[in-house]
Amino acid sequence: MPYAEHTVTVDASISVVWDLLVDVEGYARIFPPTQDVKIIEGDSTYQIARFVVDVNGETATWVSRRDIDAGRHVIAYRQLETAPIVGRMGGEWRAFPFGADRTQLVLTHDFETREAVDGKVAGRFSPEEADAMLHAAVERNSVADLNAVKSEAERLVAEPA
Amino acid sequence: MPYAEHTVTVDASISVVWDLLVDVEGYARIFPPTQDVKIIEGDSTYQIARFVVDVNGETATWVSRRDIDAGRHVIAYRQLETAPIVGRMGGEWRAFPFGADRTQLVLTHDFETREAVDGKVAGRFSPEEADAMLHAAVERNSVADLNAVKSEAERLVAEPA
Numbered sequence: 001m002p003y004a005e006h007t008v009t010v011d012a013s014i015s016v017v018w019d020l021l022v023d024v025e026g027y028a029r030i031f032p033p034t035q036d037v038k039i040i041e042g043d044s045t046y047q048i049a050r051f052v053v054d055v056n057g058e059t060a061t062w063v064s065r066r067d068i069d070a071g072r073h074v075i076a077y078r079q080l081e082t083a084p085i086v087g088r089m090g091g092e093w094r095a096f097p098f099g100a101d102r103t104q105l106v107l108t109h110d111f112e113t114r115e116a117v118d119g120k121v122a123g124r125f126s127p128e129e130a131d132a133m134l135h136a137a138v139e140r141n142s143v144a145d146l147n148a149v150k151s152e153a154e155r156l157v158a159e160p161a
Numbered sequence: 162m163p164y165a166e167h168t169v170t171v172d173a174s175i176s177v178v179w180d181l182l183v184d185v186e187g188y189a190r191i192f193p194p195t196q197d198v199k200i201i202e203g204d205s206t207y208q209i210a211r212f213v214v215d216v217n218g219e220t221a222t223w224v225s226r227r228d229i230d231a232g233r234h235v236i237a238y239r240q241l242e243t244a245p246i247v248g249r250m251g252g253e254w255r256a257f258p259f260g261a262d263r264t265q266l267v268l269t270h271d272f273e274t275r276e277a278v279d280g281k282v283a284g285r286f287s288p289e290e291a292d293a294m295l296h297a298a299v300e301r302n303s304v305a306d307l308n309a310v311k312s313e314a315e316r317l318v319a320e321p322a
Contacts, residue, residue, distance in 0.1 A: 007168035007267055072260065096257040096265060099233065104257060104267055106168055 001088075002135065003110045006142035010103040012153035017095050017103040018073055020149055020156075024049050024066065030152045031145060035059070044068065048080070055083060055137070062086075084122035085130045087114040103153070107146055109138045162249075163296065164271045167303035171264040173314035178256050178264040179234055181310055181317075185210050185227060191313045192306060196220070205229065209241070216244060216298070223247075245283035246291045248275040264314070268307055270299045 010017055020030065024047055027034045036052040040063070047066045052059060060083040067076045078090035094106040113130045114121050121130035171178055181191065185208055188195045197213040201224070208227045213220060221244040228237045239251035252270040259265045274291045275282050282291035 005168050005170060007166050007265075009166060009269070094259070094265065096259075098255070098257075104168075104255065104265070106265060108170070 001110055001112055002138075003108070004138055004142060005106060005108045006146055007104060007106045008146040008150050009098065010105050010150045010153050011101065012103060012157045013101050014073060014095050014097040014103045016153050016156055017105060017149065018070070020153055021075055021093050021095065022068060022070075027051075030148050032148070033141075033144075042066075044070070053083075060084065062089075082114070085114055085125060085134055087112040101157075105146055105149060107142050109142065111138060162271055162273055163299075164269070165299055165303060166267060166269045167307055168265060168267045169307040169311050170259065171266050171311045171314050172262065173264060173318045174262050175234060175256050175258040175264045177314050177317055178266060178310065179231070181314055182236055182254050182256065183229060183231075188212075191309050193309070194305075203227075205231070214244075221245065243275070246275055246286060246295055248273040262318075266307055266310060268303050270303065272299060 020026065025037050025039060027037045033054040034051065035054060038050050040048045040050060042048055045068055047068065048063065049066065050061065050063050052061050054060075062079045062083050063081045064077050064079050069075070073095040075093040076090070077093070079086065079088075082089055089109070089111045091107065091109040091111075094108070096104040096106070098104045111134060113127065113134050116127045116130075117123075119126070121127055125133065181187065186198050186200060188198050194215040195212065196215060199211050201209045201211060203209055206229055208229065209224065210227065211222065211224050213222050215221075222242075223240045223244050224242045225238050225240050230236070234256040236254040237251070238254070240247065240249075243250055250270070250272045252268065252272075255267040255269070257265040257267070272295060274288065274295050277288045277291075278284075280287070282288055286294065
């Protein structure tokens with residue numbers, strides 16, 4: 001199964017970074033492609049949330065479950081309903097304290113392209129096209145999402161609310 | 162200045178990973194392109210070592226200083242003498258405990274291509290060629306080096322000496 005790990009150093013304490021990661025409804029403010037996130041149910045240990053996201057100019061929607069381990073600073077996410085070309089999408093946000101005022105932020109993905117039906121994925125793409133699109137999206141979104149959290153965390157440190 | 166961060170999850174405790182990272186003369190055993198490493202001087206806090214490495218089929222040699230922060234599990238390295246196309250090469254190995262028996266291993270690079278002399282870098286390459294070669298080498302070596310440490314650490318856990 002395809003698997004990817006990406007990382008970035010954030011010049012903010014782990015508590016600043018962690019608060020951003022847990023506030024899933026705030027993702028619409030941080031991640032430019034994310035238009036809306038609403039928690040359907042949850043508590044301090046998990047969230048089930050509906051995401052509305054612009055994917056290559058089209059609005060996609062999916063539901064994710066996020067299991068929150070505040071002790072280890074890990075959020076394990078997986079899409080319960082997936083976007084049209086996605087068969088499986090999951091992974092982890094991990095935050096590691098790096099001294100008192102820096103954080104090593106890691107984002108992992110494990111994923112599968114959706115199975116083709118009558119030779120087409122999502123009615124439109126060959127399996128190879130869909131695979132390439134999904135790999136490219138994971139690569140692009142990993143870099144964008146990590147940098148979005150980094151920018152917002154560093155902005156909060158520079159300009160405390 | 163170009164900057165890159167890469168990461169991998171290692172299924173071994175941080176002490177196993179850290180011992181591998183500190184044992185710089187052992188790199189010739191772990192990293193296939195590394196033919197020989199000799200410590201010129203050092204103690205528990207730093208090492209100055211000469212590396213002999215196969216780079217694209219040619220033997221390159223350089224001297225690196227490594228500052229060892231055992232408390233934070235960080236080794237900051239920089240080449241004192243650089244390979245022919247390299248103007249500056251430095252970065253950090255960082256290891257973070259991820260539970261008791263896993264480690265998040267991070268490798269960062271900040272680097273510059275060597276300045277051209279009479280339009281050529283190392284007497285042979287245009288600045289654009291040298292830049293592209295160095296970026297590709299950093300990308301390729303990051304993935305290879307992280308996976309080499311991961312493989313060796315996981316082998317040690319599976320088959321204790």
